[in-house]
Amino acid sequence: MTEKVVEVESLVKRYENIIAVDGVSLDVYRGEIFSLVGPNAAGKTTTVEILECLRKPTSGSAKVLSFDVTRDEMQIKKRIGVMPQDFNSFERLTVKENVKLIAKIYNRGEIKRSLEALGIWDARDRKFLTLSGGMKRRVGICMALVSDPELLFLDEPTTGLDPQGRKECWEVIRTLKELGKTVFLTTHYMEEAEKLSDRVGVIVKGKIVAMDKVDALILKYGGGVKLVVKGGEKAGDILKKFTKNIFRDKEGNIVGKFPSQKEASKVLIALYKLGEEYTTEIMEPSMDDVFLRLAGGKIDERGELI
Amino acid sequence: MRGIWAVFSALVKNWLRSKMGVFFSFLFPVMLLLIFGLVFSGSEGTKYTLYIQNFDLDQGKPTNLSAAFISALDSTGTFSIKKLDPQINVTDYVKENPSFSSYRILIIPEGFEKKTMNRSMSIRTGVIIDTLVEIEQMYGSYMSERNRKIISEGRLTLSEWKKATPTVESSEILVLTTEGDTAAPMIKGIVYSVINAFNNKLIGAEEIVKITSQPLVERKLKPADYYLPGYIASFIMTNGIVGATSTISEYRRNGTVKRLAATPLPKSSWILGNVFQQTLLAFMLTAIMIGFGWLIFGVRAFPDAYALSLIFVGAVAFCSVGMVLGGVIKDVEAASGAGNAIAFPMMFLSGAFWPLDMMPGYLQTIAKFLPLYYFHDGLRNIMIHKNPALSLIPFLILGIFAIIFITIAVKVTKWKEL
Numbered sequence: 001m002t003e004k005v006v007e008v009e010s011l012v013k014r015y016e017n018i019i020a021v022d023g024v025s026l027d028v029y030r031g032e033i034f035s036l037v038g039p040n041a042a043g044k045t046t047t048v049e050i051l052e053c054l055r056k057p058t059s060g061s062a063k064v065l066s067f068d069v070t071r072d073e074m075q076i077k078k079r080i081g082v083m084p085q086d087f088n089s090f091e092r093l094t095v096k097e098n099v100k101l102i103a104k105i106y107n108r109g110e111i112k113r114s115l116e117a118l119g120i121w122d123a124r125d126r127k128f129l130t131l132s133g134g135m136k137r138r139v140g141i142c143m144a145l146v147s148d149p150e151l152l153f154l155d156e157p158t159t160g161l162d163p164q165g166r167k168e169c170w171e172v173i174r175t176l177k178e179l180g181k182t183v184f185l186t187t188h189y190m191e192e193a194e195k196l197s198d199r200v201g202v203i204v205k206g207k208i209v210a211m212d213k214v215d216a217l218i219l220k221y222g223g224g225v226k227l228v229v230k231g232g233e234k235a236g237d238i239l240k241k242f243t244k245n246i247f248r249d250k251e252g253n254i255v256g257k258f259p260s261q262k263e264a265s266k267v268l269i270a271l272y273k274l275g276e277e278y279t280t281e282i283m284e285p286s287m288d289d290v291f292l293r294l295a296g297g298k299i300d301e302r303g304e305l306i
Numbered sequence: 307m308r309g310i311w312a313v314f315s316a317l318v319k320n321w322l323r324s325k326m327g328v329f330f331s332f333l334f335p336v337m338l339l340l341i342f343g344l345v346f347s348g349s350e351g352t353k354y355t356l357y358i359q360n361f362d363l364d365q366g367k368p369t370n371l372s373a374a375f376i377s378a379l380d381s382t383g384t385f386s387i388k389k390l391d392p393q394i395n396v397t398d399y400v401k402e403n404p405s406f407s408s409y410r411i412l413i414i415p416e417g418f419e420k421k422t423m424n425r426s427m428s429i430r431t432g433v434i435i436d437t438l439v440e441i442e443q444m445y446g447s448y449m450s451e452r453n454r455k456i457i458s459e460g461r462l463t464l465s466e467w468k469k470a471t472p473t474v475e476s477s478e479i480l481v482l483t484t485e486g487d488t489a490a491p492m493i494k495g496i497v498y499s500v501i502n503a504f505n506n507k508l509i510g511a512e513e514i515v516k517i518t519s520q521p522l523v524e525r526k527l528k529p530a531d532y533y534l535p536g537y538i539a540s541f542i543m544t545n546g547i548v549g550a551t552s553t554i555s556e557y558r559r560n561g562t563v564k565r566l567a568a569t570p571l572p573k574s575s576w577i578l579g580n581v582f583q584q585t586l587l588a589f590m591l592t593a594i595m596i597g598f599g600w601l602i603f604g605v606r607a608f609p610d611a612y613a614l615s616l617i618f619v620g621a622v623a624f625c626s627v628g629m630v631l632g633g634v635i636k637d638v639e640a641a642s643g644a645g646n647a648i649a650f651p652m653m654f655l656s657g658a659f660w661p662l663d664m665m666p667g668y669l670q671t672i673a674k675f676l677p678l679y680y681f682h683d684g685l686r687n688i689m690i691h692k693n694p695a696l697s698l699i700p701f702l703i704l705g706i707f708a709i710i711f712i713t714i715a716v717k718v719t720k721w722k723e724l
Contacts, residue, residue, distance in 0.1 A: 011575035052568050054467045074570055082568035088561035090316050097316070105571045127323070141567070303343035 003030040005053060005151050005182050007057035007251040011060035014048050016259035020046040023060070030150075033173065033183040037287070038203035039295075039305035044186040045085050047203070048155050051184070052055070052082050065150060078106070081144030085155040085186075087127055087137065095139050096124040099146050106147035114146040117179065135167025141172055151182045158192060159303065167208035170196055194218075198199050204295045204305075214287065221293040222285025225264045229254045230279040242267050247304060269305075311570045313579030318586060321553075331549065331587065332594050335541040335587065339595055342659055343530050343603055353383075354493055357411040359390040360420035371417035375479075378500050381414075384493075396482065408487035410498065413480040421477040424429030426508040433509065435464055480603035494525050530603030535689045538595050539682035542588040542617065543624045544653060548645035550584045552630025555641040558632070573721040577712065582623045588621035589614075612694040614683060619704045622683040633719035658682045677707050 006028035015020040021043040028034040036044050049055040051064050053073040062069045062078045072240040089098045096111065103109030115121040118138050123131070128139065137157050144152050154173065158166040166189075173196055176183050185192055193200050194214050209215060224245075229235045230253050239246050245257035258264040264282055271278055292298060297305045321327060343361035355381065380387050388400065390411070400409050415421075439459040446454055481497055483490035498715040506513070557563050566576060592609065609617065628645065635641040653659070655669060656678035662670050673679045684700025687693050 049723065053722070054564065054567055077568065077570045080568075084561060084564045084568060087565065089565055090562060091319040092320045093316060095320065101312055101316045102569060105309040105566070105569045107308070140565075147569075290495075292529050 005030050005032055005065055006034075006184060007061075007063040008047070009050070011047065011050065011062055012058045013043070013050060013055065014058040020208055021050070021057075024203070024206070024207060024208050026201050026211060028151075028182060028184055030182050031177070031180065033185060033196050033199040035185045035187055035197040035200045036203055037190065037193040037200055037291070038189055038301040039223055039297075039299045042203045043206040043302045044188075044203055045155055046188055048114060048153050048184065049084075052080065052153055053077055054084075059087075060160050079150055081149035081152040083137070083144045083152070083154045084159060085159075087140040087157075089139065089143065091129040092127055094125050094127055094267060095120055095131070095142075098128055099142050101269075102143045107163055111146060111148040114142050114283065117175060118142045118145070123245055130167065133161050134168050137161065137165070137169050141169075141176070145176065145179075145181070149181070152176060153184045155186050156188070157185065158187065158189065166192070185231075188299050189228040190291055190299065194287040197290065202291060202294055209294045210290070217284050217290050218287065221290040223259045223289050223293060224259045225261050225283060226283040226284060226285075227256045227258060227264045227267055228281040229256075229271070231277060233279060234274060238270050238274065239267060241270070307466060307524040308575055310575045310579050310582070313566070313571070314582050317579055317583040319392075321583065321587070323722065332511045332591065333546065335545075335595060336598055337539070338410055338541075339567065339598055341536075343533065343599070353386040354410065354489060355388060355407065356385040356493070357388050357390050357409065358414065359392060359396060359411065360414045361392050361416040362414050363392065363412055363416075364419075367450065372414050375414065375418075375500070378504065382496055382500065384496050408484035408489070409482070410484075410487070410490070410493050411482040413482070415477060415480070418477045418479075421474060422508065423506060424474040425476050428468065428471070429509055430581035431464060431468050435461055435468065436528055438464075438603055451690065494518060497543055502581060505712060518715065530599055530605050531607040532686070532690060533659070534595065534599045534605050534607060534687035536682040538592050538617070539620065539685050540656075540658040540677060541595065542621050543678050544586060544649045545591060545627050546584055546624025546626075547619060547631070547649040548628070549587070550580065550625045550641060551631040551645035552638060553584075553627060554632030555635065555638045558636070559638050567721045573719055574716050576615060576721075577629050577715050579717060580629060581712065584625035585618060585621040588617060588625075592617055603650065607689040608683075609689055612697070613688045616684050616688060616697060616704070619701060619708060620685075623681075623704045623708035624714050626708055629715035630711055633715055640715070652676050652678050656682065677704060690699050 004027045006026070008024055008026045011021055011024045012019065015047065024043070024047055026034075026036075036047060037043055046055060048071060050057050050062055053069055053076050056070065065079050065271075067075045067079075069076060092100070093101070096115065099109075099111050099115060110171055112121065114251050115124055119139050120135065120140060122144060123135060128136065141152075141154065141157065144154065157173065158169045160170060170192065173183060173185070176238065185193075185196065197214055198218060199211065199213050202209050202217075210221065212220070227239070227251065229239070230251075236246065236254050237258040239254060242263065243256050243258055247255055256264075258267070261282065261284070268280060268282075273282065288298065295305065300306050325382070334568060340470070358376055358379075360368050360372050360376065363368045368376070376387065379385055390396070396411055401409075438457055442454065442457060449457075479501060481494055483493065485657070501519070563576070596605065596608060627648070631644050631648075632641055635644055655665075655673055656676045657665065657670075657673050662673055674685070680700035680703045682696035684704075687696040687700075
């Protein structure tokens with residue numbers, strides 16, 4: 001897990017008066033799923049498209065599979081698989097024909113095995129146009145996979161899908177990892193980054209604000225475990241004994257913050273000793289909390305920072 | 307080159323499976339072929355409407371001579387004659403019945419027959435007197451005294467009689483035409499030639515100079531044969547410039563281009579794959595147009611190997627223009643608008659639909675700068691005149707044009723965002 005397949009150093013992409021990517025540095029290791037997570041217009045796609053050799057960087061360096069993106073374009077393109085943002089393909093070709101087209105361009109690829117790996121072999125003769133959003137993305141991932149690349153770039157693979165389609169897509173992405181592929185993912189869904197990735201880079205306004213393993217990020221920026229207590233006025237007094245970090249949420253429940261679940265459990269035990277009727281809930285911190293802490297906002301369903 | 311065939315077959319399949327797309331690709335050319343075919347190559351040829359107002363009536367019916375004059379005009383086959391009642395005021399009639407085409411009105415005055423007959427007698431008399439004078443001068447010395455005297459007396463008697471009768475003016479046929487009517491001189495010419503024939507007949511003159519006409523091209527061709535190469539060339543051009551432009555910009559808009567750009571496919575393969583797909587479409591279009599031409603107009607000018615090669619070069623040339631437009635203009639609507647703005651003026655200016663001679667001189671000069679002119683001209687030379695040697699220049703011009711535009715297309719098509 002130490003071999004770097006992507007090495008980015010102080011990458012800058014400047015348009016006339018907008019800096020889309022503002023000094024991004026990151027590494028991706030062989031065999032991992034790396035997610036670049038952030039709201040719309042944070043610079044995710046620009047970064048990925050520079051790595052895919054679809055855009056030219058303004059400055060900085062970027063290497064993919066130890067090839068330079070500005071000099072060895074063809075070497076990189078031959079070795080990577082790509083699913084672009086808002087992926088689309090020939091609408092009236094079948095699933096199989098679309099996948100076959102890519103295999104022909106790469107002059108290699110096992111079509112049947114790739115279709116089977118992504119669970120779309122049964123849909124092989126359906127026209128692309130007739131597929132659901134989730135199926136289309138699976139075809140897109142299959143098209144990225146068919147040439148048997150070492151590294152796959154999936155740019156917002158689940159954006160616009162319903163929860164079911166999204167979950168199916170996650171399964172497929174996990175399959176890629178099982179096949180030994182390295183996956184570079186972009187998303188604005190915190191849940192997706194948390195569930196799928198080994199490592200996450202949080203990008204806001206063209207800058208990476210944090211990058212680490214998911215657990216480490218949550219531990220560092222998640223703000224600890226929250227214990228929500230409903231009912232019982234005495235609960236507040238008990239909580240005060242264990243933490244200074246107490247507040248009331250919108251519903252008027254008492255909430256205490258603790259550095260870990262173990263600390264929160266101590267409070268629970270103390271509460272139950274009182275014998276009063278409580279409803280308690282322990283809330284684990286998530287990537288949402290990490291992002292809220294780092295960017296001072298949330299990302300809505302469409303990827304906008306709110 | 308890598309992947310051209312893969313891209314080509316994907317594009318062809320994707321297009322062929324769009325039933326609506328295929329239908330409309332062919333519908334428009336076929337419709338125009340039918341419309342233009344019927345307008346320009348009807349068996350009757352062009353007829354001009356000529357209104358005739360006949361004041362020369364005898365008890366309410368046209369006099370024999372005026373009726374004969376009208377039927378002589380009709381027999382030229384140039385006019386579709388409409389009669390206007392003598393009660394009608396022509397100026398008011400034109401005002402009350404505005405028409406898209408120009409009015410041409412011929413008025414036969416009252417007393418036309420009588421005047422004409424009298425005038426004809428008076429002229430004939432004059433001719434006889436002149437003839438008698440000449441006979442006396444040239445042959446008088448060979449005649450007997452008696453004959454010379456009789457001729458001389460006859461001439462004098464005739465002259466006195468002629469002097470005694472009042473001079474008769476020639477009758478006037480009035481032709482009214484609209485200002486700016488380009489066909490007016492031709493119509494006046496035809497009317498004049500009919501009047502001239504009448505003049506000759508009325509003084510009993512035989513034809514001195516005759517005219518005969520024959521078709522120049524020996525093969526039995528229908529008018530549609532002549533127009534078909536123009537239609538084929540035009541629709542290959544519009545298909546290339548308008549069709550290819552919108553196809554390619556749509557592929558770019560919906561992300562297909564980005565998907566392919568991220569593979570090792572060279573962009574020249576993408577461009578050539580598209581050009582060849584459009585070229586295949588051009589051949590299908592040619593086949594369909596000739597099929598319809600054959601079924602409906604009995605066209606017999608089928609393309610041979612030379613014609614097919616020129617169609618290939620032409621299709622490649624015009625599709626490359628489409629690829630350039632689609633490469634430069636990002637917006638799908640704007641791209642197809644630009645395609646239309648180039649294709650349609652070219653279609654009408656190049657003389658593909660009507661002979662260039664019909665257009666003003668400066669437009670004829672402009673036509674010579676349009677690649678479509680060389681395309682339809684070359685195609686016509688091969689298909690109608692069976693003279694491939696004459697289409698060498700079109701081959702060269704279109705070939706160079708194709709190479710230049712493919713090169714530009716490769717330059718302007720963005721495989722990579724800046």
